[in-house]
Amino acid sequence: MPSKLSSEDIHVGTVMEAVFEPNPVEKSRDFLYRATKLDGKRAPKVVLSKDPRIRSGVRCLVRVTRVEKKQREDRGYIEVELLQLLEFEIADMWLDPIVSRKLQVLLENGRNILLDGxxxxxxxxxxxxxxxxxxxxFVFFNCSAVVEATDFIATLQVRSSESGAPVTAFLPTEILIALEAAQTDHRRRFLVFLDELNRCPESARNALMPALDTTRRIFNPITNQFLAIPDTVQFIAAVNRGDEFSGTFNIDAAQLDRFAPIAMDYLPAAEEVRMLSKRYPEVGDDTIRIVVDIAQRIRGAAELGAGLSVRATDEVCAYLSHPVFAHDRAKMLPEILKDSFCGRYGGRWHDATTEAGAAWGIVQKALRESQP
Ligand SMILES: Nc1ncnc2c1ncn2[C@@H]1O[C@H](COP(=O)(O)OP(=O)(O)OP(=O)(O)O)[C@@H](O)[C@H]1O
Ligand SMILES: [Mg+2]
Known part of the structure; x- marks a missing residue:
């Protein structure tokens, strides 16, 4: 089988696989990506695409949309559009395979995503x-600090002028800086992460709504004009229901509807053990298994409102891996758990009427059961 394709193999509508790199050629800068092979064989002309959803180095399924200068060997190009990314892998973390597949689809479609967990x-x-x-x-934006609708875009600063009189000025937020950069340079892509979206006033959140629907624009108080949001900006928001009992979302239906919700949960025990063992090999799998088992029991306890973060199990392992605890880990484990697990709940570990006390009860029972 020849390793080079001929012009006869390529027609408008042909679907093939390609791996792209950023297009380095200045005069064809409109094309963001370039490839030299199709279906693993050398293409008769350079393969170019304007599609910002392409990721360099990742296998993509593409469709030919145009063949420029088809008859010339030495000129022209093949233009393609992205049909599908063929790989989606998130390194350094465990991700539920179903969540992973949903994310792939949502990101390919540029939908706003709401992570709920x-x-x-x-x-x-x-x-x-x-x-x-x-x-x-990546643009990290914590919505809990937002008070006014304009706070997403600019913050009002008061400083003194040369004469000493106070002057007010708008300072752009990271979001505005990113939106403006995306407008001026379509090669840059931004992921705006709206953390704790449920923790800002509803009226402020309403100002975001046109940015999140097909209108794709937001009011800029600095210029007093609406700013169009390019397709190269992807929004992901996160909500934390906190206390499961009081934890309604506080986001109204119309606002929620602008996001594709993805429910997340703690990683499965075996995966948490694997992750912590990799981070803290000194601690040993058996001890890590006990720590994760206790965490799982606390997470599942109906009497405890909030869950127990993976930060807590990580913190316990950080203590245990340190030389100051290395020689008497088993003896120190309960002492460490008093703070790292029970201390994350209200009250005190020695007061059984409080949440911290209830957590301590779970810890003690689990430790007893873990004894050989
Ligand atoms: N699935 C996972 N894979 C790998 N690490 C994880 C995973 N889940 C949690 N962690 C670890 O737990 C820590 C806390 O995770 P992260 O800050 O993303 O939680 P969060 O859901 O954003 O929490 P919050 O609701 O408090 O903002 C991270 O530093 C990470 O090391
Ligand atoms: Mg977070």
Missing amino acids: PQGCGKTVLARSIGTAMGYE
């Missing part, structure tokens, strides 16, 4: 990893 289940890490894996510049 208990505290410390990996929402922020996931958003960051998507950013890295898909070549987005």
